[in-house]
Amino acid sequence: MNKVDSPIGVFDSGVGGISTLKVLATMLPHEDFVFFGDSGNAPYGEKRREEVQRLTDNAVQKLLKHHIKGMVIACNTATSAAKPMLIERYPDLTIVGIEPALKEAVDNGARNILVMATPLTLAMPKFQKQLHLFSGERHIETLPCSGLAGLIECGAQRLDDVRDLLRRLLSTTSGTRFDAVVLGCTHYPFVKKLIADYIPSQPRFYTGYEGLTRHLTHLLGDAKLLRTSNPDRHIEFLSSSVNPHETDLYRELFTSSFESSTQFGRPYTYLSISHE
The missing domain is CATH 3.40.50.1860 (Rossmann fold)
Known part of the structure; x- marks a missing residue:
């Protein structure tokens, strides 16, 4: 796959990152996305920092299998605890993270x-x-x-x-x-x-979502990785939850604000992975 055409990875400890994904998908209308919600280990906010770092790195490893060109940490806790570590560990990957606004x-x-x-x-x-x-x-x-x-x-x-x-x-x-x-x-x-x-x-x-998206757009633009068209747009949803309906919840939360928008009429790819 041409790297320009590669998807953007979006990660959260659970369903919360869908709220960030909505803004990303609106402000970057030509991009594909792969969303991974670590609902099997949610929530992160009361875990130890070292545990959050381990889980976040595990999420990056999963998303890298989808050949992502950039990574959005759509979790304030994971950004605070793990973003510096991830930037050092993955120097060739564009990484941005949400922070309290x-x-x-x-x-x-x-x-x-x-x-x-x-x-x-x-x-x-x-x-x-x-x-x-x-x-x-x-x-x-x-x-x-x-x-x-x-x-x-x-x-x-x-x-x-x-x-x-x-x-x-x-x-x-x-x-x-x-x-x-x-x-x-x-x-x-x-x-x-x-x-x-x-x-x-x-x-x-x-929330800080618009500023995060503008920052990501700037970084991908500088790297010449922004798409200018995409007639067959795809958004994949992945979950670590053992609940087989978890990705249905992700889809419901995401599409609820886009039902009247023709650009999101189709296609989507919904994919669930089992808890490991």
């Missing part, structure tokens, strides 16, 4: 900011450095959301539990009228409306 919120003038993320993401030195940099005249609160990604991973059947957990988590904040909420886990955008129900100040939400 705190800078984006600050650049847009937000003064009272809530950052929702997994415990490991919030504890990593890179985020702590950014938090220290932007604090001061701004009010920035962090909210470790233990268990939230795991519940979202279960789909609609745990929706009531998601509501209960969000209510408990958000009741622990200071009561500040937040004008910005940074969703520092790719699972969280799927329940953004539920989060908004418990924050009466109607804040603006930040």
